[in-house]
Amino acid sequence: MSAESTETGRLALDEGWPSLFDDLPAADRYLITQTVAAGWHEGWTPDREDVRCLVEFHCGEIDFDEYRNRVLAKH
DSSP, X not given: OOSBOTTTOSBOHHHHSGGGTTTSOHHHHHHHHHXXXXXXXXXXXXXXXXXXXXXXXXXXXXXXXXXXXXXXXXX
């Protein structure tokens, strides 16, 4: 599954990877989606791991240094 809905051409993170968003309040879902959407509109295609790391960072499960290390390790 991907983050983009092929039918609508829009970013649909909660549809592509619903388990990442199951326990999040609507406000947190919105913030994460908007954060990813900013990059997506610039040509970035996030994968599940990208979004999972962002959710973990947002929820305080990992700190900024760990988030940055994961992002840098992918590139």
